[in-house]
Amino acid sequence: MKVIFLDRMERFKSKDKNLYCSAAHNAIEGLILDAFSHVAKEDVNKDIQFEYLHYTNRFKVLLQRDYKEFKKVSHYANELNISSRKLTEMTEYILGKTAKQIIIEKxxxxxxxxxxxxDYTISQISYELGFTNEGNYTNFLKKHTGKSPSMIRRYAVAIRS
Structure with a gap:
């Protein structure tokens, strides 16, 4: 397993520094979440901060799994058996951001x-990310980044060149 992981990381590193950093971040976050799943339930219940951390980490795992299909806080709150308001309270406490902001950032x-x-077209990317059409996707990105998908792509290509 260690060899596979190291080989995978080396492939990312040889392709692009940003891709490598992103893969490393995700791998480390995954290891932390795996370790957290082994903490005894009674220890989780001792401290409100620990409880908030527990739910926030579970939310992030669910988000990684479901972000393409579900973009509403209510879905994740229902999966965690808590209210949307409680999930947002927890993420604000732990991460300094609302649950909705975290979904948008993802x-x-x-x-x-x-x-x-x-090499996907913008239309393919919009469908890959669960948008009903390219226009909704473009409007979403413009609203949250100030740039259209084609502007983001051109900028990325210019930087790599």
Whole structure:
């Protein structure tokens, strides 16, 4: 397993520094979440900060799994059996951001990765990320980044050149 992981990281490193950093970040975050799943439940219940951390980490795992299909806080709150308001309270306490902001950041980050590192058309990316059409996707990105998908792609290509 160690060899596979190291080989995978080396492939990312040889392709692009940003891709390598992103892969390393995701790998480390995954290891932390795996370790957290082994903490005894009674220890989780001792401290409100620990409980908030627990739910926030579970939310991030669910978001990684579901962000393409579900973009509403209510979905994740229902999966965690808590209210949307409680989930937002927890993420604000732990991460300093609302649950909605975290969902938006995830979609924007994944958009940028696909625009920079894939050969997909903007239309293909919009459908890959669960948008009903390219126009909705373009409007979403403009609203949250101030740039259209084609501007983000051109900028990424210019930087790599």
């Amino acid at each position: 979609i924007v980050d994944e958009s940028k990765k696909l625009l920079q590192y894939s």
